[in-house]
Amino acid sequence: MTDDGVRVRDVAEPTPAAGEVLLRVQTVGVNQLDLNVIAGSGPGAAARLPRILGIDPAGIVAAVGPGIDADLIGSEVVAKPNIPCGHCRWCGEHRESECPAQEVLGVHRDGGACESVAVPLSVVFPRHGLPAATATAAVHSVPIVLNAFDAADVRVGERVLVTGAGGVLGRVALDVGRHLGASVTAASRHPVPGLPPGVREIVTGAEANLAGAVAPSDRFDVVIDTSGSAALLTQAVALLDWCGRAVFCAASVDAGLHLDARSFYLRRHRLIGVASATFDQVTRGLELVRQGVVQVPIAHRFPLTDVDAAYAAFAAPRHGKVIIDV
Structure with missing residues (x-):
């Protein structure tokens, strides 16, 4: 347990609901939003504790919920942090970044700093060969x-x-x-x-x-x-x-x-x-990284069991993402 109340502990594995998939998480990033959740400030104040942190998990589809094609099991994917409602005017116009009812992984629902996380299929994107750490670093920032x-x-x-x-x-x-x-x-x-x-x-x-x-x-x-x-x-x-x-x-x-x-x-x-992105921008962004047009630097990597060191590295001066290997 860290001084700020973050701890690593065993929890029950989630079951994917209708429209969701279960990711076996490989990597997740450390982000400012995690610190907001811990402090209960800014956008992090919306979290109801206890909450599993981690907005940008990358991993492998391990199971699917009702209505999802089982052929997706085994796919290498990464999850977009912001989950739009899918029903409002902005979502209908493919302006998902402006959805006023969007939720965020690790804030409104449990995130990916864990072995398995259930996420809506709508925010899951294929990695097309990108390593998990690279996809985690890129999926929100790019x-x-x-x-x-x-x-x-x-x-x-x-x-x-x-x-x-x-x-x-x-x-x-x-x-x-x-x-x-x-x-x-x-x-x-x-x-x-x-x-x-x-x-x-x-x-x-x-x-x-x-x-x-x-x-x-x-x-x-x-x-x-x-x-x-x-x-x-x-x-x-x-x-x-x-x-x-x-x-x-x-x-x-x-x-x-x-x-x-x-x-x-x-x-x-x-x-x-600008506080999030559309589905199209996620697809374009991951492709730019895959092509080598955009570089997302990674400064440090830590195992999940050393989460306190990961947060310490995030707070220190650095040039690049801090990645947690799950």
Whole structure:
């Protein structure tokens, strides 16, 4: 048992209900949402404890519920964390990321930090040869970044600033931006190791002083913020050019976003929040990883029995995902 109340213990194996499959879990990631659940804060406050954590399990289909083809047993798959309701207007328009009634693995229902987990077939995707750890690292981070670029309608040659570029989402955003033919600038507190070729770098320093690190003439068509810092997003929005778009994919650090309303209005800016992805974006994202177009760095791997070390590694400075091998 860790100091924060997380423990490893035996529980009954779940039985897949109608429309569900049982995954024999191979890997699952450590995510900020896990910490929110533990602390009972933010989106994690929706969890009813005790709750098995783990939003992004990858594994092998071991059993199926009523109405599911048994031929799926043995398939190598990964689960999308966000489970849309399937009935609302947004789901009907294939905009599953905007479903207001979506649930999340490891929050509203037990997640995948366990030997077996039951999940709806609707959020299960074939891995097509991707290793389990790679699929776990990619299934949420890559699609959510694709959603951000889709929302910003990024065009070839546009100037894209990625803030929080040293993190997992930021590193993915650099690859996606290059893939789309954008001119990409990475902004991070410290130099980003393994920066992709052709990406310009801005080091903001420990105080994340973006405004002080850019040239007076620097302007961008699109900001993709993956930092979760409202203060940094405030600075980044101020660097948008005419008709600029800012999309933020995280909001875990602070909430005090400040905008110059007059400038925002007169310069025709747009601000968009992205918190999950559509089914199509998951399919596209996994394929980009399979093709080697997008890299999702993995920093550390731990066995499930050493979950306390996994959370300690997540809290420490790192460049990559923390994976739990189940």
